[in-house]
Amino acid sequence: MSSAVETAAELPRLQPGDYKSNLKPVWCAGCGDYGVVTGLYRAMAELQMEPWNTVVVSGIGCSSRLPGYVATYGFNSVHGRALPLASGMKVARPELNVVAVGGDGDGLAIGGNHFMHNARRNLDLTYIIMDNEIYGLTKGQVAPTTPSGDKTKSTYYGNPEPAVDPCELAIAFGATWVGRAFSGDLKTMVDLMVQALKHRGFSFLNVMSPCVTWRGDDQFKVMKAKLRSLPEGYDRSSRASAAPYTRETETLTTGVLYEVQQPSLVDRLTDLKVRAQAGRTGPVTTDEVLRSFMPAF
Ligand SMILES: Cc1ncc(C[n+]2csc(CCOP(=O)(O)OP(=O)(O)O)c2C)c(N)n1
Numbered sequence: 684m685s686s687a688v689e690t691a692a693e694l695p696r697l698q699p700g701d702y703k704s705n706l707k708p709v710w711c712a713g714c715g716d717y718g719v720v721t722g723l724y725r726a727m728a729e730l731q732m733e734p735w736n737t738v739v740v741s742g743i744g745c746s747s748r749l750p751g752y753v754a755t756y757g758f759n760s761v762h763g764r765a766l767p768l769a770s771g772m773k774v775a776r777p778e779l780n781v782v783a784v785g786g787d788g789d790g791l792a793i794g795g796n797h798f799m800h801n802a803r804r805n806l807d808l809t810y811i812i813m814d815n816e817i818y819g820l821t822k823g824q825v826a827p828t829t830p831s832g833d834k835t836k837s838t839y840y841g842n843p844e845p846a847v848d849p850c851e852l853a854i855a856f857g858a859t860w861v862g863r864a865f866s867g868d869l870k871t872m873v874d875l876m877v878q879a880l881k882h883r884g885f886s887f888l889n890v891m892s893p894c895v896t897w898r899g900d901d902q903f904k905v906m907k908a909k910l911r912s913l914p915e916g917y918d919r920s921s922r923a924s925a926a927p928y929t930r931e932t933e934t935l936t937t938g939v940l941y942e943v944q945q946p947s948l949v950d951r952l953t954d955l956k957v958r959a960q961a962g963r964t965g966p967v968t969t970d971e972v973l974r975s976f977m978p979a980f
């Protein structure tokens with residue numbers, strides 16, 4: 684969450700229901716994404732995030748409908764492009780709370796490059812993937828997180844590809860806060876959302892969120908049975924600590940896998956601006972930069 688976030692001091696305390704929009708979700712009955720949006724209402728209420736200073740931005744997919752269900756500003760954009768929009772918003776308006784959301788296909792297939800570059804830039808925003816291990820909206824095709832060997836609508840004889848672990852990628856790409864949650868464990872997920880939203884820098888939360896329609900009725904039960912917590916004394920400041928808790932097949936470990944503090948891109952840009960203006964050894968404003976290409980004028 685932006686350090687510039689202000690709480691709605693003069694208003695009555697906002698309740699989770701105040702973050703709910705008038706739109707009724709069109710997700711299938713039993714979809715894990717209901718848990719995610721409910722968790723987000725609670726996390727936002729816990730932090731008293733000002734709806735008028737908050738934007739939730741997504742790409743395209745079932746999960747990407749989420750901004751419509753939250754009573755903040757929102758943008759259901761283009762497939763795979765939640766993060767470019769989110770980063771543009773944050774650079775232009777650093778005082779806003781920017782939350783990007785979407786699916787595993789959206790964020791890791793078509794949007795995979797944006798994931799990488801946003802993580803390494805450490806922009807102060809939160810990115811939540813609703814990972815159902817499938818392309819839900821387009822009717823059940825294989826996704827980057829579909830376990831190897833699984834039969835889907837587009838892999839009739841089983842997925843021939845190895846799956847990616849989004850948390851492992853986020854850590855490798857340079858995200859400064861990385862967590863994993865399960866939408867069926869609301870309490871832990873809300874706690875992780877609060878931490879992610881408060882983190883100054885790029886926070887990434889991968890929420891395992893079952894798709895009852897294309898991954899079968901039992902995806903929820905299977906995930907729940909695999910749930911584990913990180914051990915006591917887990918060192919979240921070390922990338923190496925996270926390794927045993929990535930690419931899990933028999934377990935699903937939730938918690939904060941990685942957290943470090945580093946300057947955000949906005950911090951670095953602000954610093955750069957101050958140094959450029961103080962030193963003035965070259966062009967500083969856009970006009971000056973453009974003119975520098977035409978020294979004759
Ligand atoms: C440029 C572009 N390519 C492909 C699509 C089709 N498409 C829409 S959603 C989607 C995948 C959705 O899967 P995911 O992001 O995992 O979201 P889910 O529906 O599972 O929540 C695809 C391939 C599109 N809308 N735009």
Ligand code: SF4
Pocket residue numbers: 709710711713714715716745746815819820893894895896897
């Ligand atoms: S198709 Fe799957 S992801 Fe989409 S709304 Fe239905 S259960 Fe949720």
Ligand SMILES: [Mg+2]
Pocket residue numbers: 744786787788813814815816817818819826
């Ligand atoms: Mg998906």
